[in-house]
Amino acid sequence: MAAKNNMTLLLATENTTRTGLSYTSFTTTATGMQKAKLANLVYKDENGTDYLSWMEEFAPTLPAGTETNAIIKITEATSDYINGNFSGVLYNNDYSVKLNITDGEFYARRFN
Numbered sequence: 001m002a003a004k005n006n007m008t009l010l011l012a013t014e015n016t017t018r019t020g021l022s023y024t025s026f027t028t029t030a031t032g033m034q035k036a037k038l039a040n041l042v043y044k045d046e047n048g049t050d051y052l053s054w055m056e057e058f059a060p061t062l063p064a065g066t067e068t069n070a071i072i073k074i075t076e077a078t079s080d081y082i083n084g085n086f087s088g089v090l091y092n093n094d095y096s097v098k099l100n101i102t103d104g105e106f107y108a109r110r111f112n
Contacts, residue, residue: 004048009086009106011072012038019077025070025088026056039070041088041101051090051099063095083107 011023013036023036041053053070054062062068070088077083086104091097 004044004046006044007104007106008042009072010038010040010042011036011074017074019074019084022071022073025053026068033071036072039072041070041072041086041090041104043090043099043101049092049097051092051097053088053090066091066095067098079110081107081109 011017013023013034017023020032022033023039024033025036025039027035035056038055039053040055043051045051054066054068055070056068059066059068067089070086072084072086074082074084084106086106087102090099090101
């Protein structure tokens, strides 16, 4: 993993992961959205500082007011690649800095 300027997306679902569905880190009943087992965003900035999002299950152990908001949507998946978009709220290690990620896009080659 890169030591700086790196974005990592983690997604785990109960069943087959589907395209066109937005997987969240929080419980929702909104159409087209589903809570994932894990939907996590991790960012390492140009100084090597880590920022990450949290699943709602951790909310009771986090500082008051910490948002548990991450969304990952796979828009296309082939045998060669996966692409989609993401957004969320990330915090540094001591929760003193909050980053709002909007309109993030990813393209990842598959190695099966």
